[in-house]
Amino acid sequence: MHLDVYTLFIFELFILILLTAVMLFAWIGGRRDPTLGLTALMLAFSTAGTLLSSMRAGVSEVIPVVFSNMMILLCYGIMWAALRIFTGRRVFLPVVFSGPIIWLVFCLYPAFYHNLEPRIFLTSLLTATYTLLTTLEIWHARRQLQVTYWPALPLSFFHACFYLARPFFDDSLPYAEMAGGHSSGFFAILIFEAILYAICLSFIILAMVYERGQLGYKQASLSDPLTGVGNRRDFLERGNELIRKRKNNDFPLQLILFDLDNFKRLNDQYGHAGGDSALVFFCNVVKASLEKKDIFARIGGEEFACLTTRPREQAIRMAENIRFQLAQNSQHSIPMTVSVGMAFSESDQDSISHLLIQADHALYRAKSAGKNRIELS
Missing domain, CATH: 3.30.70.270 (Reverse transcriptase/Diguanylate cyclase domain)
Known part of the structure; x- marks a missing residue:
């Protein structure tokens, strides 16, 4: 079966734009919950990074290779920060920006910049690291969350494992125009998995924030606002x-x-x-x-x-x-x-x-x- 990479790429952009809008409106209408706001920001950067990755014809490869990957890695850092805020813990900005900075430093070396294999390996490693950190944040706070958190665990863990396995399977050319527009290789599967992950993660986060808000309303209805004890x-x-x-x-x-x-x-x-x-x-x-x-x-x-x-x-x-x-x-x-x-x-x-x-x-x-x-x- 052949998967049309052009179609998948356009579909991915459409889904990311739609999810960004949904999360942005949810943030605006949901008492400006920071988790929703950061998720909307993450999706917006993901949209921009995905769009920049396609700018190859007639344009310097600095944009699709360096800046697009920096944006996408920043998305994973923001995702980690969003889940850390949701669990009530401090966000360390060096962790959020370390992935993009590491990528930029490595791209300064021509041997790395002009070689596809180490680029795939590093992006996969950084992506898996951020995703595993996000999984650990949820697992660490599972007893205090009081919301349905468990769907996020297998989703994030699978996504991390997928990217850890990517360097061993991704032997296809990574760009749609080089692949002739059709591919049955790993690159098409990569896009498809990214679409599913973005959709599932967005709605899981939305559901957890909504559930916590409903729980807060319920607790408020059962407590005395002055003394803090039950009513x-x-x-x-x-x-x-x-x-x-x-x-x-x-x-x-x-x-x-x-x-x-x-x-x-x-x-x-x-x-x-x-x-x-x-x-x-x-x-x-x-x-x-x-x-x-x-x-x-x-x-x-x-x-x-x-x-x-x-x-x-x-x-x-x-x-x-x-x-x-x-x-x-x-x-x-x-x-x-x-x-x-x-x-x-x-x-x-x-x-x-x-x-x-x-x-x-x-x-x-x-x-x-x-x-x-x-x-x-």
Whole structure:
């Protein structure tokens, strides 16, 4: 089967231009995510580098040999930077520009510049190195990404292996006009693989950025913007999920309900800024006593709830420690204390709402009995 290299080349340019436009519009309309912006820049340089590689007739070979390859290698450096930013790590500009600079330095030597085999070997090696670095960035951050990252791993790894194998297979003339416009050799396969890689990589990056954005919106809808802890919706969802898990694996479950005392007086005297700082301070006190499995959330104005799997006596000690720490470290002249109501879930408990009602009754007794105390349901 013969592959028309001219057609593949034009198709590659068309695809690169289209992907650049798609990624650029996604960047503009997606809160200017830097990963999308760098991907759009990478595709734009790739388009320019691919176009320059065809400028051979009547033009010095410096453009297609030196500058086009420098642009394409820069694309891979930008791709590495884009994925590194996506994973939340610093970008080192020397790494981004090292590939193009290495290529330029080697091209200064006539023995290299006029010899096709070492040029193919060096471009393949630099391309594979950048791609493997990109693969390692994704693999290194896989536990923190919280998005569907795995399609990027085999894609990048295959692309790196493809270019590592290229020097052993690419014995065809590398330019369409020298190949008579048709080729069944490696050069046509090279163009075809580049098209598939550009398409797949672009849409994988777009999907990962979109998924992370959706996850951010979901997390924002489940957290209290002032204190950073969960909100009532988050508490109910996670609490009910914990109760469902207990049906198959019995474990203790205690609910602690906190209500800050004298909060209205504190707000009246220090304003809303003072009230906000008091809420944040209280959350910091509670967080110091929490374990990894504990669920803590703000479920009302100055009302907070904690669901813990600790045994009953340990849960009571934790609540007492929080009450004591808050009373001893008040930020304001008005004593900052907390009343606590506790409820203990039975093995047949079917919802978190019932536990909240029980804890609320105990909290009401704590308020009525003079505040700054713990009452059990």
